[in-house]
Amino acid sequence: xxxxxxxxxxxxxxxxxxxxxxxxxxxxxxxxxxxxxxxxxxxxxxxxxxxxxxxxxxxxxxxxxxxxxxxxxxxxxxxxxxxxxxxxxxxxxxxxxxxxxxxxxxxxxxxxxxxxxxxxxxxxxxxxxxxxxxxxxxxxxxxxxxxxxxxxxxxxxxxxxxxxxxxxxxxxxxxxxxxxxxxxxxxxxxxxxxxxxxxxxxxxxxxxxxxxxxxxxxxxxxxxxxxxxxxxxxxxxxxxxxxxxxxxxxxxxxxxxxxxxxxxxxxxxxxxxxxxxxxxxxxxxxxxxxxxxxxxxxxxxxxxxxxxxxxxxxxxxxxxxxxxxxxxxxxxxxxxxxxxxxxxxxxxxxxxxxxxxxxxxxxxxxxxxxxxxxxxxxxxxxxxxxxxxxxxxxxxxxxxxxxxxxxxxxxxxxxxxxxxxxxxxxxxxxxxxxxxxxxxxxxxxxxxxxxxxxxxxxxxxxxxxxxxxxxxxxxxxxxxx
Numbered sequence: 001x002x003x004x005x006x007x008x009x010x011x012x013x014x015x016x017x018x019x020x021x022x023x024x025x026x027x028x029x030x031x032x033x034x035x036x037x038x039x040x041x042x043x044x045x046x047x048x049x050x051x052x053x054x055x056x057x058x059x060x061x062x063x064x065x066x067x068x069x070x071x072x073x074x075x076x077x078x079x080x081x082x083x084x085x086x087x088x089x090x091x092x093x094x095x096x097x098x099x100x101x102x103x104x105x106x107x108x109x110x111x112x113x114x115x116x117x118x119x120x121x122x123x124x125x126x127x128x129x130x131x132x133x134x135x136x137x138x139x140x141x142x143x144x145x146x147x148x149x150x151x152x153x154x155x156x157x158x159x160x161x162x163x164x165x166x167x168x169x170x171x172x173x174x175x176x177x178x179x180x181x182x183x184x185x186x187x188x189x190x191x192x193x194x195x196x197x198x199x200x201x202x203x204x205x206x207x208x209x210x211x212x213x214x215x216x217x218x219x220x221x222x223x224x225x226x227x228x229x230x231x232x233x234x235x236x237x238x239x240x241x242x243x244x245x246x247x248x249x250x251x252x253x254x255x256x257x258x259x260x261x262x263x264x265x266x267x268x269x270x271x272x273x274x275x276x277x278x279x280x281x282x283x284x285x286x287x288x289x290x291x292x293x294x295x296x297x298x299x300x301x302x303x304x305x306x307x308x309x310x311x312x313x314x315x316x317x318x319x320x321x322x323x324x325x326x327x328x329x330x331x332x333x334x335x336x337x338x339x340x341x342x343x344x345x346x347x348x349x350x351x352x353x354x355x356x357x358x359x360x361x362x363x364x365x366x367x368x369x370x371x372x373x374x375x376x377x378x379x380x381x382x383x384x385x386x387x388x389x390x391x392x393x394x395x396x397x398x399x400x401x402x403x404x405x406x407x408x409x410x411x412x413x414x415x416x417x418x419x420x421x422x423x424x425x426x427x428x429x430x431x432x433x434x435x436x437x438x439x440x441x442x443x444x445x446x447x448x449x450x451x452x453x454x455x456x457x458x459x460x461x462x463x464x465x466x467x468x469x470x471x472x473x474x475x476x477x478x479x480x481x
Contacts, residue, residue: 120429300338
């Protein structure tokens with residue numbers, strides 16, 4: 001990456017301060033001529049990691065993201081039993097098909113509606129006592145019935161199913177022919193095992209899953225920097241192989257000792273990332289302690305108050321650029337964390353040599369995130385979001401301590417408890433987020449005629465802009481509410 005004027009290299013800049021300059025393009029297609037696969041130990045096919053936030057994390061999110069090339073991070077304060085449960089679930093999930101939502105013959109319309117928004121395919125399948133599919137219901141099928149109507153009493157057309165051997169193109173053609181949007185997948189005994197949507201049959205052609213060494217969906221797990229060895233050991237025993245050492249201020253002796261302790265105990269084959277940092281010196285210290293990568297960002301998160309409370313932080317584009325530069329010289333990588341609101345921010349972070357970017361709040365307002373959907377007075381859907389240093393997170397993390405110890409810990413929380421995050425029409429599912437961000441990143445590469453992310457790092461030219469220039473580039477026509 002180069003600046004149009006070298007003087008800007010030493011300026012402190014954020015994503016709104018910069019833009020990428022257009023260059024000559026010789027390719028034909030952003031699909032066939034561009035590869036956005038990062039090259040490092042995370043083994044993802046897309047340069048995106050999801051944040052270790054309780055408001056987002058869970059087996060639905062972890063499974064879905066891994067299937068489409070991301071990797072999910074389970075938060076450090078999750079109970080070990082829950083972590084093991086989620087790891088088992090994800091490792092046993094299909095690498096191609098989605099997990100169906102099911103109801104039984106003695107359940108009611110209200111039971112189906114209570115789970116139908118848990119996954120973006122937005123349908124539930126009625127199964128018998130032997131797990132054989134009987135009917136499939138969408139919201140439009142159920143909305144005309146009273147909530148205590150038995151599902152078994154609702155008449156449906158003949159259920160169309162497909163075997164696990166069906167190809168994506170065959171599945172798409174079948175759904176197109178039958179005018180259906182979702183296809184239950186059965187095994188040789190006609191037992192329901194998975195589900196496939198029409199859009200997903202197309203996505204299977206484009207996206208590659210994030211897999212571990214045994215070709216199962218992979219997952220990443222965050223650990224605290226104190227007393228983490230026993231938890232890590234149990235998770236490694238069930239084939240977890242990607243870990244985070246997580247603390248807000250990563251440039252400290254305890255973090256460096258934790259990295260060395262982890263490596264001395266478990267060796268170098270496991271991918272280990274440490275965070276958070278914002279300077280070259282901090283990045284160098286953690287990598288020299290033998291972290292494979294570091295996460296960069298202090299204060300830019302949507303729910304974070306660190307900069308306002310402490311005065312500590314750094315504009316995110318400059319933080320990523322300077323930390324990436326030293327990491328790249330040492331042969332390792334960084335993850336850019338925070339202030340990723342639109343695809344342009346992803347493009348600029350990767351232009352600044354970030355191997356991956358981390359998303360949190362954007363994923364909160366999807367069907368797959370942890371929380372149930374709520375409705376406001378106007379019947380708009382929303383979910384609740386909270387940051388990992390908030391009062392709610394601190395209380396959950398310390399619930400097993402004595403009341404006096406909890407009171408002591410409460411003195412150091414950031415006091416943001418929850419906020420309403422509304423589901424937006426174009427971002428209601430993780431699939432929507434994946435499609436939009438990956439598609440526009442591919443376009444960014446074509447604008448500088450870069451075939452790979454490595455090529456993008458080398459060719460991109462960064463220019464600095466005024467706030468007026470940035471506003472000029474936003475959609476500013478009249479938008480109907």
